[in-house]
Amino acid sequence: MSTSFEVINPATGEPFTAVPEAGTVELDAAAAAATRAGRAWRALPHAERQQLVLALVATVRAHLDELALLLTREQGKPVGRARGEIESGLRYCESFAAMALPVEVVRDDTDERVEIRRVPVGVVGAITAWNYPLLLALWKIGPALVAGNTVIVKPSPYTPVATLRLGELARSVLPAGVLQVLAGGDDLGRALTAHPAINKISFTGSERTGKAIMASAAPTLKRLTLELGGNDAGIVLDDADPAAIAADLYWAALSNCGQVCAGLKRLYVPERLASAIEEALAAVAATIVVGDGTRDYVDMGPVQNEPQLRRVRSLTAAAEQAGAQVYFRGEAPDGPGYFHPVTLVRNATEEMAVVAQEQFGPVLPILTYRDIDDAVARANASDLGLGASVWSGDEGRAVEVAERMEAGTVWVNQHPMLSPDVPFGGVKQSGLGVESSLHGLLGYTDISVLRIKR
Numbered sequence: 001m002s003t004s005f006e007v008i009n010p011a012t013g014e015p016f017t018a019v020p021e022a023g024t025v026e027l028d029a030a031a032a033a034a035t036r037a038g039r040a041w042r043a044l045p046h047a048e049r050q051q052l053v054l055a056l057v058a059t060v061r062a063h064l065d066e067l068a069l070l071l072t073r074e075q076g077k078p079v080g081r082a083r084g085e086i087e088s089g090l091r092y093c094e095s096f097a098a099m100a101l102p103v104e105v106v107r108d109d110t111d112e113r114v115e116i117r118r119v120p121v122g123v124v125g126a127i128t129a130w131n132y133p134l135l136l137a138l139w140k141i142g143p144a145l146v147a148g149n150t151v152i153v154k155p156s157p158y159t160p161v162a163t164l165r166l167g168e169l170a171r172s173v174l175p176a177g178v179l180q181v182l183a184g185g186d187d188l189g190r191a192l193t194a195h196p197a198i199n200k201i202s203f204t205g206s207e208r209t210g211k212a213i214m215a216s217a218a219p220t221l222k223r224l225t226l227e228l229g230g231n232d233a234g235i236v237l238d239d240a241d242p243a244a245i246a247a248d249l250y251w252a253a254l255s256n257c258g259q260v261c262a263g264l265k266r267l268y269v270p271e272r273l274a275s276a277i278e279e280a281l282a283a284v285a286a287t288i289v290v291g292d293g294t295r296d297y298v299d300m301g302p303v304q305n306e307p308q309l310r311r312v313r314s315l316t317a318a319a320e321q322a323g324a325q326v327y328f329r330g331e332a333p334d335g336p337g338y339f340h341p342v343t344l345v346r347n348a349t350e351e352m353a354v355v356a357q358e359q360f361g362p363v364l365p366i367l368t369y370r371d372i373d374d375a376v377a378r379a380n381a382s383d384l385g386l387g388a389s390v391w392s393g394d395e396g397r398a399v400e401v402a403e404r405m406e407a408g409t410v411w412v413n414q415h416p417m418l419s420p421d422v423p424f425g426g427v428k429q430s431g432l433g434v435e436s437s438l439h440g441l442l443g444y445t446d447i448s449v450l451r452i453k454r
């Protein structure tokens with residue numbers, strides 16, 4: 001590799017390392033290696049691939065501390081959360097490694113036997129965002145490999161370090177070319193999505209990039225899984241107990257410094273309960289310590305990158321100018337890192353960008369409603385539909401409202417809860433296809449029908 005680029009630690013605002021930058025030459029070589037390796041990999045018995053994926057899991061787990069520290073230094077999240085991210089990703093891989101690819105027998109009679117089989121798609125390009133670099137990569141690597149594909153991962157240029165280390169570790173466990181990691185910017189992503197030797201793109205990132213990928217993948221008709229942005233609404237019903245739900249609401253919105261695709265990003269509360277909920281949320285927010293994620297007393301790290309920090313600040317400032325009120329602003333170090341205080345905003349409206357767009361930062365706008373039909377209509381008035389939630393002491397009432405919410409997942413009294421055995425994906429412009437569960441695994445396969453005449 002001829003060039004390299006620097007990676008910034010968001011807690012200091014300074015570069016802490018440099019990584020090799022892949023260009024089209026390296027991409028061509030990786031794609032050729034992945035294609036070659038794929039022939040033997042797809043021919044392995046399923047059980048052997050499962051064992052090799054479990055061996056990869058064991059190797060990564062043996063390097064958990066090292067990887068977690070790298071993740072904190074490039075992403076910003078507290079080390080304990082970084083460990084949690086990796087452990088979670090490994091549990092997803094273990095879950096995929098326990099799955100078989102179903103063979104469906106449509107008929108088997110004296111005339112004909114017909115089977116629907118699942119075959120690998122070929123080479124998968126996995127492109128990830130900067131909020132959960134290793135979790136997102138493992139969500140894609142696990143099912144892609146188990147299903148018999150080979151994989152080239154392209155992490156975000158903001159957070160390539162831990163993923164590159166994962167690629168190194170994989171080389172000691174998997175046959176050459178089965179899993180490769182290439183670091184580079186958006187141009188490398190564009191080249192990957194247009195490359196004729198790549199058969200599928202599994203992408204996690206913004207809606208805008210997802211649409212560009214769909215266009216770029218069209219000439220070669222690549223298979224696509226797109227996990228895009230969300231602007232998830234949560235509706236609190238008028239029977240909820242503010243004190244009882246405040247901590248869960250807080251973390252639903254503000255874990256990972258608010259940088260969660262399916263985080264709660266717009267909170268609708270009944271007028272009657274608004275001040276009690278606002279106060280209860282502020283009480284939780286007041287306990288949060290913001291700082292460098294390598295310090296063990298820190299609850300929330302910095303925003304991951306400087307453009308995002310500027311964006312979150314400007315969304316908040318614009319909302320204030322338009323009449324919203326920042327009623328809670330927590331403490332945060334002055335910098336030079338990209339720290340942003342926990343910020344709770346009331347009197348927000350849908351006309352404000354902080355509500356209309358996903359903030360992807362530690363800011364929660366709170367909106368009030370009088371009539372539940374109005375709240376549901378406002379919550380659904382979005383092109384996005386990743387997640388949504390309803391909060392209530394009465395499960396039956398909550399489910400009635402939940403059934404009217406337009407989202408890939410609707411949670412009741414929680415948000416966002418993800419599990420390896422439950423599909424996760426968005427409706428509307430939040431994505432295409434799902435990850436996790438057998439549904440996610442099947443997304444890394446094509447159907448191949450076998451018809452035997454008798």
Ligand code: NAD
Binds near residue numbers: 131190208212
């Ligand atoms: P982004 O779309 O800017 O970048 C994501 C990745 O795509 C990076 O690796 C980037 O280099 C690459 N890329 C950029 N332009 C490309 C192009 N034209 N072709 C191919 N690749 C390209 O997103 P981001 O800012 O890194 O991440 C934040 C966004 O991701 C938010 O919108 C968030 O909601 C979303 N996200 C969604 C999920 C989900 O599961 N739905 C999870 C995490 C983040």
